[in-house]
Amino acid sequence: MSRAELLNHLHNRLDDARYAHCLRVEETARQLATRFGADVDRAGLAGLLHDYAKQIPNATYRETIVRNGFDQDLLAYNRGIWHGLVGTWFIQQEVGITDKLVLQAIERHTTGDPDMSVLDQIIFVADFIEPARDLPIEAKARDAAATDLDEATRIELENTLVYLIEKRWVVYPKTLLTYNAFVTTRA
Numbered sequence: 001m002s003r004a005e006l007l008n009h010l011h012n013r014l015d016d017a018r019y020a021h022c023l024r025v026e027e028t029a030r031q032l033a034t035r036f037g038a039d040v041d042r043a044g045l046a047g048l049l050h051d052y053a054k055q056i057p058n059a060t061y062r063e064t065i066v067r068n069g070f071d072q073d074l075l076a077y078n079r080g081i082w083h084g085l086v087g088t089w090f091i092q093q094e095v096g097i098t099d100k101l102v103l104q105a106i107e108r109h110t111t112g113d114p115d116m117s118v119l120d121q122i123i124f125v126a127d128f129i130e131p132a133r134d135l136p137i138e139a140k141a142r143d144a145a146a147t148d149l150d151e152a153t154r155i156e157l158e159n160t161l162v163y164l165i166e167k168r169w170v171v172y173p174k175t176l177l178t179y180n181a182f183v184t185t186r187a
Helices: 003-013 016-036 040-049 058-067 072-076 079-085 087-095 100-108 118-129 136-145 149-167 173-186
Strands: none
Touching (some): 003 087, 016 040, 016 118, 058 079, 072 079, 118 136, 118 149, 136 149, 149 173
């Protein structure tokens, strides 16, 4: 599939603001991949497509989870979790992407994973620090990402947990496991 066709698929799925965000994450992911020695093209592709399924209706997600062998516990969550974990199904079906490393990075960008690869971390962080994000915590993570991908990942994980706790929302178990893994083994 050509880049133009890929961009067309993406833009047909997303509103203009989300589409522009994906383009910024793609560029940020490419920069991080260059900095940390990862595959720049894979990082760019995963960054570009990370939110491909972000605006799919909740009912479609629920139906996809039920009919396609996903863990039924996912039904207790929402699009914030689904667009990574289930979103890769749509990417495979509609766009034809089969690269396991790209799909894994997209899948893990919403929840993290205790065993995140460098590519996984790049997409996780790039989504958080892309240039249009301007909160102080995002700037702190951006500064950390200049030299330390693990630290940038920890900052994002801490922010995610604080946000969810302040909202009194359920924390996806893998996100907590990811935080624990990054604090205990990488600190």
